Amino acid sequence: MVLYSYWRSSASYRVRMALKLKGLDHEIRPVHLVRDGGEQFADDYTALNPQQLVPTLIDGETVITQSMAMLEYLEERHPEPALLPGDHAGRARVRAIAQAIACEIHPLNNLRVLKYLTGTAGLDEDAKLAWYRHWTETGLAAVERMLDNPGTGRFCHGDEPGLADCCLLPQVYNAERFECNIAQLKRIRRICEALGKIPAVVEAMPENQPDAA
């Protein structure tokens, strides 16, 4: 498998975590989102990914876009170790936590959205940062409330890392990078600390990528 990835892209980080947790061989091909006006806009990359976003996953003839579709694909093709629990209610809970991050936090703080805010919308850097922090802080606070549930264990669901954890840790990485105030989110902080002790997770971290600056 080949993963087109950018070291600081949290959507790429999700998929890197899943690949590493499942112990699947893969090659990382960096796509630099800033250099030369953004390598994701190049014709050959656009042919793979019409949305011009990272990541893109290639498995033989299959080209997959959208990180959440990749996580589900990896889970179906390579079920062990599982990133989703076996019961319907548990699977729904894990997917809901994952989507609470992937649909309610991350899309608002994408590079192209931040560019629009300071470009077309005319906001200054302070207003952009306030926007970033608002959606990250309120979004992660909602996730913290979702984790106030007997289903939570050492990780988001039970005592093994799963699909929700693959979304949570990258989002918290972003939150720290932009100095969001999340110190009071005790469950999230505890889970991220536990994730950071797993060697496979460490290998997926931004700073350990071939394109890390």
Added chain:
Amino acid sequence: MVLYSYWRSSASYRVRMALKLKGLDHEIRPVHLVRDGGEQFADDYTALNPQQLVPTLIDGETVITQSMAMLEYLEERHPEPALLPGDHAGRARVRAIAQAIACEIHPLNNLRVLKYLTGTAGLDEDAKLAWYRHWTETGLAAVERMLDNPGTGRFCHGDEPGLADCCLLPQVYNAERFECNIAQLKRIRRICEALGKIPAVVEAMPENQPDAA
């Protein structure tokens, strides 16, 4: 099953479509997002849905938040008629189209986001509308490019309505409501026209909801 829904919420509309396409008995409980400052903020609703968003799906003891998690849950619990194809590559394609809408378009045009733009961020109504149209038009144009694929049939994938269609039609409803310019997106328009001829889909439409104004 009980679905807490708001007639104009496109995330609610996705789940209503899936319930109707699968022919599953359910009760709709309206949550008015505007009246009384928003019924989603009431304590009893927040207890069900800590993110204070619609929809919420209740199936016996199981409470599910996040519409994409609900669609996967319904597909796992009630596999027929299927909303996902049987092959891995096809499933990934359908999920990618669905997520391209659920993660890249819809979150940017949520009520709470529009409120922030004209409130805290100080944009005027014209700038808010420009924002709305920008993300809808560029996002649906990217979906149109994804549909330029041999996998597309009468619907987003093949000739039966599926999970991607459950995301597409509600987003196009929003696009039309806000007078976005999507006339040139021929594949999307053709698919939505075909969907509009399915009685189950018609029943799920905003104007046919008990809380439609």
